[in-house]
Amino acid sequence: MSRMPTAFRRSILIASAATLAVTTVSGIAPAQTTNVAKGAQLAASPVLRLHSSVAKVSLEQRGHERVSLDLGVYAIAGDDGFRIDAHRPSWWKPITSELVVPGGSNIALPEGTFTDFSRIRKFVTVTFTDRTTGDTVNSRGFGFCPSSDQVRAVPEAPTPARPYPTFCPYNPFTRGGVYGISPQYGTRVFQDYGQSMKLPLGSYTATVSIAEPYAGLMSLTPTDATTSVDVDVVKNNHDGCRAESSLYGCKDARATSKRTATKASSTVPRQPVRPTGPGKAAPTSAILPDLQSLPATSIQLNRRGYVSFAATVWNAGPSPLVIDGFRRADEDIMDAYQYYYDENGTEVGHEPAGAMEWDDRDGHNHWHFRDFARYRLLDANKDHVVRSRKEAFCLANTDAVDYTQPGANWNPYNTDLHTSCGSYTSMAVREVLDAGNGDTYYQSLPGQSFNVTNLPNGTYYIAVEANPFGVMHETRTDNNNSYRKFFLRGSGDRRHVVVPQKGIIKENNGFFF
Numbered sequence: 001m002s003r004m005p006t007a008f009r010r011s012i013l014i015a016s017a018a019t020l021a022v023t024t025v026s027g028i029a030p031a032q033t034t035n036v037a038k039g040a041q042l043a044a045s046p047v048l049r050l051h052s053s054v055a056k057v058s059l060e061q062r063g064h065e066r067v068s069l070d071l072g073v074y075a076i077a078g079d080d081g082f083r084i085d086a087h088r089p090s091w092w093k094p095i096t097s098e099l100v101v102p103g104g105s106n107i108a109l110p111e112g113t114f115t116d117f118s119r120i121r122k123f124v125t126v127t128f129t130d131r132t133t134g135d136t137v138n139s140r141g142f143g144f145c146p147s148s149d150q151v152r153a154v155p156e157a158p159t160p161a162r163p164y165p166t167f168c169p170y171n172p173f174t175r176g177g178v179y180g181i182s183p184q185y186g187t188r189v190f191q192d193y194g195q196s197m198k199l200p201l202g203s204y205t206a207t208v209s210i211a212e213p214y215a216g217l218m219s220l221t222p223t224d225a226t227t228s229v230d231v232d233v234v235k236n237n238h239d240g241c242r243a244e245s246s247l248y249g250c251k252d253a254r255a256t257s258k259r260t261a262t263k264a265s266s267t268v269p270r271q272p273v274r275p276t277g278p279g280k281a282a283p284t285s286a287i288l289p290d291l292q293s294l295p296a297t298s299i300q301l302n303r304r305g306y307v308s309f310a311a312t313v314w315n316a317g318p319s320p321l322v323i324d325g326f327r328r329a330d331e332d333i334m335d336a337y338q339y340y341y342d343e344n345g346t347e348v349g350h351e352p353a354g355a356m357e358w359d360d361r362d363g364h365n366h367w368h369f370r371d372f373a374r375y376r377l378l379d380a381n382k383d384h385v386v387r388s389r390k391e392a393f394c395l396a397n398t399d400a401v402d403y404t405q406p407g408a409n410w411n412p413y414n415t416d417l418h419t420s421c422g423s424y425t426s427m428a429v430r431e432v433l434d435a436g437n438g439d440t441y442y443q444s445l446p447g448q449s450f451n452v453t454n455l456p457n458g459t460y461y462i463a464v465e466a467n468p469f470g471v472m473h474e475t476r477t478d479n480n481n482s483y484r485k486f487f488l489r490g491s492g493d494r495r496h497v498v499v500p501q502k503g504i505i506k507e508n509n510g511f512f513f
């Protein structure tokens with residue numbers, strides 16, 4: 001998901017070193033460098049700025065009164081991107097590093113910026129103040145690894161030509177590292193749930209700032225270098241369960257924060273500016289995806305009278321389906337956009353494609369893309385009987401459906417919910433269905449499975465429909481529907497379904513599961 005900058009569009013300004021105030025972080029000595037003496041070369045837009053995706057968040061207190069710093073704070077690169085190179089000539093020499101300035105002289109960073117290659121040392125400072133008294137309760141510095149999954153900060157952010165590294169090296173014998181954020185892309189400042197602070201129960205304001213000397217070297221204004229989030233520290237109600245890992249059955253504490261979200265301050269923008277027009281329509285050079293639905297499988301009747309099933313929508317290609325969601329400032333909604341690519345994989349346009357919504361139910365706690373598919377139970381005449389309430393999805397490449405298709409991606413990245421669905425504090429989310437791959441959902445929950453308790457025995461069909469309301473753009477839509485026949489038979493505790501063979505595909509039929 002990481003992106004490499006494309007051609008830089010802005011001119012480079014030269015600021016006098018006399019106007020560059022540099023304050024050292026404790027333990028980092030000022031570098032002896034001619035680059036700073038020449039003056040820092042600054043982009044027309046900020047090299048980096050901090051952004052809060054939410055105005056307020058609830059954090060659960062863990063052992064020893066510690067809370068994880070899931071604050072929804074992002075570092076967003078300007079029009080020329082953000083890049084730092086680090087290197088050491090041998091394992092006996094300290095690491096030297098520099099801020100890369102496109103079109104100008106690079107700026108050497110102080111000694112001690114990197115003590116290893118895992119992160120930029122003490123890059124940000126986090127201060128918690130009591131919202132009632134204004135007293136500072138805790139404050140400390142944290143390192144930062146820019147090389148992680150990135151999301152567009154605005155829909156117009158271009159697709160970079162090459163990916164940056166997606167991790168910061170941990171090998172003790174590493175010799176060099178490249179750390180970057182692509183132009184108008186953002187990455188979380190706090191990515192590791194091991195990043196935590198000790199805080200009593202209470203209400204606070206968390207102020208996150210890019211520390212000196214980094215803010216000074218990049219000539220960042222206080223508005224660019226600082227952001228804040230209101231934080232309620234609440235009691236841990238899930239002993240022995242990781243709240244940040246809701247997929248393991250825990251109720252995510254971040255879900256509660258949505259109920260206390262407040263309107264963001266006008267002086268600290270919480271959301272990048274939305275596009276004013278309909279987007280850049282797909283030109284004739286665009287290669288579109290082809291969404292298709294597979295016949296339902298694993299059709300079974302449980303003891304409660306619900307028919308459960310598995311449904312798969314897949315992409316026959318040749319282009320991936322790429323949906324990026326951008327959070328609205330005051331809502332738990334993201335505006336979704338579909339991105340188009342040509343035969344060379346170059347981005348050539350984007351258009352609105354509906355919306356994403358935050359699902360705070362147990363077992364979900366992630367962002368769902370609306371109107372991706374629709375499931376219906378039909379009678380023998382294929383007339384509507386029951387409709388599943390499942391209409392919002394977190395796209396993931398769960399199944400290899402046909403890797404012989406042109407453009408099929410044999411090694412898709414987002415293969416599970418951890419990699420594609422985001423958390424409550426996400427500023428933006430990218431969900432991808434790669435060519436040749438499918439996304440399978442098992443419909444077993446009430447409202448998603450079909451209640452047939454009061455339906456007579458007979459012939460029925462499960463209809464799976466991709467892109468039912470046409471919010472996504474694809475090459476064709478006449479292959480979006482699939483139908484799987486089954487028979488409802490028996491009575492009482494012996495009521496069951498019989499699923500006939502589909503082509504040469506046979507499935508075992510069981511009374512219960």
